[in-house]
Amino acid sequence: MISFEIPSSIEQTVSMIESVATEMMRPQARYYDDHEHEIPWDYINFMHAALQSAGAEVNLAPTSSQDEHQEAGGEATIGFPSTGYLGMAHYVEMLSWGDAGLYLCTPQGGLGAAAVSAAGTPEQVAKFLERFKGDRAVFSAMAITEPHAGSDTAAIKTTAVRDGSDWVLNGEKIFVTGGHKALVDTPGFVIVWATIDPEAGRKGIRSFVVEAGTPGCTVTKLEKKLGIRCSDTAAIVLQDCRVPLENMLGTVEQGKKTSEGYKGVLRTFEATRPLVGASALGIARAALEFLKAKLAEGGIEIRYGLPLSRMTNLEAEVVELEAMLRSAWLLTLRAVWMVDNKIAINAESSMSKIKAGDAVVKITQKAVELLGPMGYSREHLLEKWFRDAKINDLYEGTGQINRLIVARRILGYSRHELS
Amino acid sequence: MFGFEPTAEQKMLVEAVRRYAENDLRAAAHEADESGELPRELIEKGWELGVLQASVPEAYGGFGERSAVTGALAAEELAWGDLSGALAIMAPGAYALSVLLSGSEDQKSKLIPAVIEGDWQPYTTAFMEPDYDFYAGEMRTTAVASNGDYLITGQKARVAFGDRARTLLTFARVEGQIEAFAVPTDTVGLRVGERETLLGIQALPTFPVTYNNVRVPASARLKGMDPFKILSSFDAAIGALSVGLSRAAYEYALDYAKDREAFGSPIAQKQAIAFMLAEMATEIDGARLMVWEAAWEIDQGKDASRTAFLARTNAAETAMMVTDRAVQILGGHGYIREHPVERWMRNARGLSTFAGLAMV
Numbered sequence: 001m002i003s004f005e006i007p008s009s010i011e012q013t014v015s016m017i018e019s020v021a022t023e024m025m026r027p028q029a030r031y032y033d034d035h036e037h038e039i040p041w042d043y044i045n046f047m048h049a050a051l052q053s054a055g056a057e058v059n060l061a062p063t064s065s066q067d068e069h070q071e072a073g074g075e076a077t078i079g080f081p082s083t084g085y086l087g088m089a090h091y092v093e094m095l096s097w098g099d100a101g102l103y104l105c106t107p108q109g110g111l112g113a114a115a116v117s118a119a120g121t122p123e124q125v126a127k128f129l130e131r132f133k134g135d136r137a138v139f140s141a142m143a144i145t146e147p148h149a150g151s152d153t154a155a156i157k158t159t160a161v162r163d164g165s166d167w168v169l170n171g172e173k174i175f176v177t178g179g180h181k182a183l184v185d186t187p188g189f190v191i192v193w194a195t196i197d198p199e200a201g202r203k204g205i206r207s208f209v210v211e212a213g214t215p216g217c218t219v220t221k222l223e224k225k226l227g228i229r230c231s232d233t234a235a236i237v238l239q240d241c242r243v244p245l246e247n248m249l250g251t252v253e254q255g256k257k258t259s260e261g262y263k264g265v266l267r268t269f270e271a272t273r274p275l276v277g278a279s280a281l282g283i284a285r286a287a288l289e290f291l292k293a294k295l296a297e298g299g300i301e302i303r304y305g306l307p308l309s310r311m312t313n314l315e316a317e318v319v320e321l322e323a324m325l326r327s328a329w330l331l332t333l334r335a336v337w338m339v340d341n342k343i344a345i346n347a348e349s350s351m352s353k354i355k356a357g358d359a360v361v362k363i364t365q366k367a368v369e370l371l372g373p374m375g376y377s378r379e380h381l382l383e384k385w386f387r388d389a390k391i392n393d394l395y396e397g398t399g400q401i402n403r404l405i406v407a408r409r410i411l412g413y414s415r416h417e418l419s
Numbered sequence: 420m421f422g423f424e425p426t427a428e429q430k431m432l433v434e435a436v437r438r439y440a441e442n443d444l445r446a447a448a449h450e451a452d453e454s455g456e457l458p459r460e461l462i463e464k465g466w467e468l469g470v471l472q473a474s475v476p477e478a479y480g481g482f483g484e485r486s487a488v489t490g491a492l493a494a495e496e497l498a499w500g501d502l503s504g505a506l507a508i509m510a511p512g513a514y515a516l517s518v519l520l521s522g523s524e525d526q527k528s529k530l531i532p533a534v535i536e537g538d539w540q541p542y543t544t545a546f547m548e549p550d551y552d553f554y555a556g557e558m559r560t561t562a563v564a565s566n567g568d569y570l571i572t573g574q575k576a577r578v579a580f581g582d583r584a585r586t587l588l589t590f591a592r593v594e595g596q597i598e599a600f601a602v603p604t605d606t607v608g609l610r611v612g613e614r615e616t617l618l619g620i621q622a623l624p625t626f627p628v629t630y631n632n633v634r635v636p637a638s639a640r641l642k643g644m645d646p647f648k649i650l651s652s653f654d655a656a657i658g659a660l661s662v663g664l665s666r667a668a669y670e671y672a673l674d675y676a677k678d679r680e681a682f683g684s685p686i687a688q689k690q691a692i693a694f695m696l697a698e699m700a701t702e703i704d705g706a707r708l709m710v711w712e713a714a715w716e717i718d719q720g721k722d723a724s725r726t727a728f729l730a731r732t733n734a735a736e737t738a739m740m741v742t743d744r745a746v747q748i749l750g751g752h753g754y755i756r757e758h759p760v761e762r763w764m765r766n767a768r769g770l771s772t773f774a775g776l777a778m779v
Contacts, residue, residue: 002424003422307554407697
């Protein structure tokens, strides 16, 4: 049936997270924005302890248990925490409402763990995901982008060459979110995309687990960014970096030249894109709430229900932003609902990301504009949200790449027919 | 239970409405728009789908319970077929459901069965007014108590089937409150003007109605008016119709773009076109979800006024954007009346002024 009733278990967790967001994240947001690359250990340790004690009740990242994996017949699948992706979307939104930079420092896997869940064998899931359950916070990251290849992931040049019982990786990765935390600050891992056959294009691409401490894998740089400064964005050089054969995600079968491995990893995005959208919309809601609160302090309440001819321009703008946010949020919820219910995603995941990226960028830009000098001031977090917002239109598929995906799906075109 | 899957029953209804929308409404739409007439049999067949009858309890002549969600699902399909036809079929619903929501037990038993039982009849509402700044909360038509009666004075616009309706459910302000009165059209002082000529929905006959001290007994006033409920349900209906209209234009433009070749390949293979279509699809889906949410809140008995207002404004804006782009994608052909997209573009512009013509 059609119902917008959010399960009470999710609502309760959201209200707990709201306290964390209000009491811990907001007060620290400015400090970590000013002190780029400082690690927010108090937040990390608090969240790790909180998430460990919450157990399977609360998940912020897609991870899967061995049991779930075997139930699904060992096929590529993604873990389903008890409150599902629907829960995750809500939690991620609320944490990002607190602060998007800090949210990105939340332990419990991350994108790397999601890739292991989606494309790993049961043995790999057991081996690599166990570390997230210990006493110390551990991070994982995804290394896809290279200096010359962003959205065009098939053009990556990092190579993996088989040598006896090892894969030998060589290449350079950039824009690895949380890469320093995954490789240097904690005993985590990075999922590295590399080609086993440079001639084969996307069919040659595989993903490899590179654990912290692996010789030949070095973090060479931390980027200085427009926003989300609290989250580290690392450059990684792989120089004759050896990992065991079994660190290639998927079965040995996939060592053969098919595009299955590549597709497996791309499937991860179907589930993670709406979560990135949820994060975007947490920022958007924060900005919109701030805008409305400041207007209310100035004696301006939005008069909903009026025709355009009776509203002030300010009211009309706020109403439009509010509708945009709601539309984006519902598209996000629909996408995660489909993931939870194992309904095949066609374009819905990318649609949610398009709309969420557009919404957060427009809402934060408008809020700064409408609040004039106050909006532009660093005395408030709004200008930070303006900067934090833009990443959501860039990572996990730019707005343009997601438009391309949606267009192909609705038109029934292959990438050869529409590029 | 959170979810976006219509029930099996809703799916069956939607399927039936869709068949009618495609085989009947869509097929007749061009001719109806050109001639300014909707064939009586066409409306009758749509009426017999029983969408309204299924939203009215047995006690009042129907065979179900009102569900704004179900109503929204059906309205989307009807508007996908043709907006004029959809509004014609839904006009008695705006009347009957307003009574259902706001009438006393006595009024409901008296007024609703007359609408519901039997063939489609021109029961309709007089809600909109001709002013550019019309706002329901401050409508200019007023009703003043006078010796146990009410005297209604004001001007209404966009009254569907005003020329043949026997009773108009007339909305007016009474001491700052919105109230509704069942007003027989032969009452002294009520004058139905010449048929309106409009930019769009040209197959739907609409009329201006003037009220000059029209005297109605106090019993004509609906006893339990909750304006928020009424306005939310109007908004949800317009929202759902907007989504259906948008979907029609989007699908038409998509098919055209895959078929039409330029510079050696289908124009859909150009990003300039493909991206437009991707955005149209995204906006339509978002608009639909907002309409569903508003309708769901209405069904839950929540105050849905803000949700429904946002859903309606967003959906109407989406319809304008999507229909404009549909014309653009067809290029010069989109401007020719042999293709429906120019009609859909004209219809879309009016959506925000069609309040009161339909309800879910």
